[in-house]
Amino acid sequence: MTKQALIEHTVAIMNKLxxxxxxxxxRFANLLMESNNKLSQVSDQLQKMRELLTRQLNELNVKRDATHLTEAPTFHIKA
Structure with a gap:
C-alpha cells in the first residue's frame, strides 16, 4: 500500500467514526508526529555532536603523533 493510499484509507475510516x-x-496521531519530530531533531543533534567529537579526536591524535615524533630519541650511528 502506497503512502497516499494509506492516508486515504485512514481518512475514510476516520470519517466513519x-x-x-x-x-x-x-490528537493521539498529532502527539505521535510531534514526538517523532522531536526525536528526529535530537538524533540530528547527536549526529552533529558525534561528527564534531570525531573531528576533535582526530585533531588530538594528529597532535599527539606529531609530539611523539618530535620527542622520539635520536640514534647516532658511528662509522
Missing amino acids: PEDKAAEIA
Whole structure:
C-alpha cells in the first residue's frame, strides 16, 4: 500500500467514526508526529555532536603523533 493510499484509507475510516473518537485519535496521531519530530531533531543533534567529537579526536591524535615524533630519541650511528 502506497503512502497516499494509506492516508486515504485512514481518512475514510476516520470519517466513519463518531466525532469524539475521531478527534481523540487525531490528537493521539498529532502527539505521535510531534514526538517523532522531536526525536528526529535530537538524533540530528547527536549526529552533529558525534561528527564534531570525531573531528576533535582526530585533531588530538594528529597532535599527539606529531609530539611523539618530535620527542622520539635520536640514534647516532658511528662509522
